[in-house]
Amino acid sequence: MALIDLLDRLLTGGVVLTGDLTLSIADVDLVRISLRALIVSIRAEQWSLENSAAGRRPGQVTGRAP
Template structure:
């Protein structure tokens, strides 16, 4: 019995569809994405500096509430 590690194109035809960088950037800016990370500087297993980074990347239109029409 063999097990497939990745779905075949018969299971999901869009699984391995190439995405252009412009399309990917458009999707990210339309919905937004949060990037986070932690950086710790240590010497001899003693933590000296800890930096926590968080960034929100989105377009202004995605973050602004819709204006009332009336």
């Protein structure tokens, strides 16, 4: 699997990055920061919003029956 394929799969589903940062002096914690970032492709998010607004579920076929 190529790196671009892996990146495409991750962005399609979305990735959440979390981390904690603690600044301390002489074993005394001065500042603690919790970081969270959501990374998702705009195309995947737009598709999700359009389908949720239309009341569709993933895998549901769109269009009318013949």
